[in-house]
Amino acid sequence: MILVTGSTGNVGAEVVRALAATGTPVRALTRDPARGTPRPGVEYVAGDLNHPDSLAPALAGASGLFLLSGYPDLARLLDLARTAGVGRVVLLSGGAAGIDAPGNAVTRYMRASEDAVRESGLPWTFLRPSQFMTNTLEWAPQLAAGDVVRVPFAGVRIAAVDPYDIGAVAAEALVADRYAGRILVPTGPAALLPADRVRILGAVLGRELRAEPVSDDEARARMLATTPVEYVDAFLEFYAAGALDESAVLPTVREVTGVEPRTFERWVAGHASRFR
DSSP states (O other): OEEESSTTSTTHHHHHHHHHHTTOOEEEEESOGGGSOOOTTEEEEEOOTTSGGGGHHHHTTOSEEEEESOOTTHHHHHHHHHHHTOOEEEEEOOGGGGSSOTTOHHHHHHHHHHHHHHHTTSOEEEEOOOOBGGGGGGGHHHHHHOSEEEESSTTOOBOOBOHHHHHHHHHHHHHOGGGTTEEEOOOOSSOBOHHHHHHHHHHHHTOOOEEEEOOHHHHHHHHHTTSOHHHHHHHHHHHTSOOOOOOOOOSHHHHHHSSOOOOHHHHHHHHGGGGO
């Protein structure tokens, strides 16, 4: 049985789906089990990663653990996992963990999470995917208001990946010994500019959409409305200053799953109703 934390989130839900599709029993952890999508072989249970001891009952009998980065006491949770006999941990991290930017808030929490898993003594696999295609949903309010999408970091190419593919890679790493001690980097099949994504989105929706770049100063002001300043500065360091390069198209999804990664067009087609 595999315990999946964050099981109703962008990636966690896809990990649950991928494991359930192979008949692997899943215990899906969420703060609100009523939010889970019913699937054969999946049991939704309550727990909070901010309070590791709340996970002790869910860890009982688990052979593998899918874990999210950034929580304050991962060491305690991993100690509970080791005591429960968990055999492997797959941690969702990110490319920020691999860059030399110790003052960056995102890099700092991702590295701290990876360090905690390494120090736990449990067999581990880290996933450092590129930016999620689901981030495009941030544009939905602009599309509701008109056909112009104002985009930050307009000159940055990113090989964004569908969380479906991250979930498929995670599922393989949770059940196969050969990925122990490895860092896997799932990416999408093409490095696209924001204007490319706007064009594709418009083609799928049947609308004449136009991308309009915004300055880094405006992007910062917009992000500060919803995001703590240390994380706003982190994203500006990544994309305005160029500290993080997510443009590489890597074969990870195909090599791990045997299937090519999903295109942005396919992702949009599957989520078109959320933009209408």
